[in-house]
Amino acid sequence: QSALTQPASVSGSPGQSITISCTGTNSDAGAYIYVSWYQQHPGKAPKLMIYDVDNRPSGVSNRFSGSKSGSTASLTISGLQAEDEGVYFCSSYTSSSTWVFGGGTKVTVL
Amino acid sequence: QITLKESGPTLVRPTQTLTLTCTFSGFSLSTSGEAVGWIRQPPGKALQWLALIYWRDDKRYSPSLKNRLTITKDTSKNQVVLIMTNMDPIDTATYFCAHKRCSGGSCYYTFDFWGQGTMVTVSS
Numbered sequence: 001q002s003a004l005t006q007p008a009s010v011s012g013s014p015g016q017s018i019t020i021s022c023t024g025t026n027s028d029a030g031a032y033i034y035v036s037w038y039q040q041h042p043g044k045a046p047k048l049m050i051y052d053v054d055n056r057p058s059g060v061s062n063r064f065s066g067s068k069s070g071s072t073a074s075l076t077i078s079g080l081q082a083e084d085e086g087v088y089f090c091s092s093y094t095s096s097s098t099w100v101f102g103g104g105t106k107v108t109v110l
Numbered sequence: 111q112i113t114l115k116e117s118g119p120t121l122v123r124p125t126q127t128l129t130l131t132c133t134f135s136g137f138s139l140s141t142s143g144e145a146v147g148w149i150r151q152p153p154g155k156a157l158q159w160l161a162l163i164y165w166r167d168d169k170r171y172s173p174s175l176k177n178r179l180t181i182t183k184d185t186s187k188n189q190v191v192l193i194m195t196n197m198d199p200i201d202t203a204t205y206f207c208a209h210k211r212c213s214g215g216s217c218y219y220t221f222d223f224w225g226q227g228t229m230v231t232v233s234s
Contacts, residue, residue: 001173003156034219038157045206045227046157051220057211089157093219097170099147099159 004029004090004102011108012080020105022073022090028100030071034093037066037075040104041086049088050075077107085109112136114146114207114225121231122197128230132190132207136223139165139185143217145210146190148181150203151227158203162210163190199232 005023012018022029022037029035033053038046048057050066053073063078073092077084090102118130130148137144147162161181162170171179180193190207205228208221 032219036220045224046221047224048211048220048222051211051218051222057222091157091159091220096173098172099162099219101149101157101159103156 001027001094001096001098001100004092004100006088006090006102006105008103009106009108011110012077013110014080014082016080017076017078018080018107019077020075020088020090020107022075022092022102024071024073024092024100026071027096028071028092028094029068029073029090031095032093033068035066035068035073036091037064037073038089038091039084039086040089046089080109082109112209112223114209114223116205116207116225116228118205118228118230120229121233124198124232124234126197128192128194128197128201130192130194130205130207130228130230132192132225134188134190134207134209137209137212138188139163139183139190141165141212143212145212145217146183147208147210147221148190148192148205149208149221149224150201150205152200152203155203160194160205161192197232202230202232204229 037050148160209223211222
């Protein structure tokens with residue numbers, strides 16, 4: 001199984017909105033709603049931000065939202081803040097009953 | 111409050127076998143729906159899912175690594191063990207264990223709590 005495809009980097013100014021894409025196949029992101037997004041700061045464990053395409057765990061800011069169209073999922077961060085800097089990974093459950101991650105997108109707040 | 115912590119060697123020699131232990135609290139792997147997974151991350155690179163074990167002892171492995179991986183659980187000790195054979199320098203990474211989300215009687219295909227990770231270096 002190949003990794004999900006994400007852009008290497010995305011940047012935006014404080015207050016702006018940015019969107020990160022995550023493209024899979026008909027065997028993973030295109031087949032299920034089980035797409036998740038994780039935020040990772042340097043030296044830290046990943047933190048779950050979105051699951052099942054567009055659900056936020058309690059405690060995650062509503063500035064983070066998710067969507068999916070076909071095999072491409074997206075994470076949008078609205079009202080960008082300095083603390084949003086980090087690397088974001090998408091993940092999907094697969095038809096082989098396994099999981100696959102994306103390559104990661106580095107978010108920079110200008 | 112769910113917590114997980116990985117433990118194991120920081121350095122292994124090429125061709126050796128790696129054994130990592132995940133010790134957790136806040137849930138029981140004897141409870142229906144619960145599961146624990148392992149994910150690794152080479153320095154500066156992406157996350158890679160490795161394996162997962164369910165409460166019913168059902169196991170899942172990464173297709174690219176399944177011949178080298180074994181995952182087991184000890185419910186009485188609240189531990190999950192990952193064994194990886196024939197280690198190579200390319201296996202140098204931080205290894206994380208994570209809880210597969212179960213909340214309010216519903217379970218989901220995502221990981222909501224992660225350990226801090228343990229760095230494993232493979233070198234002679």
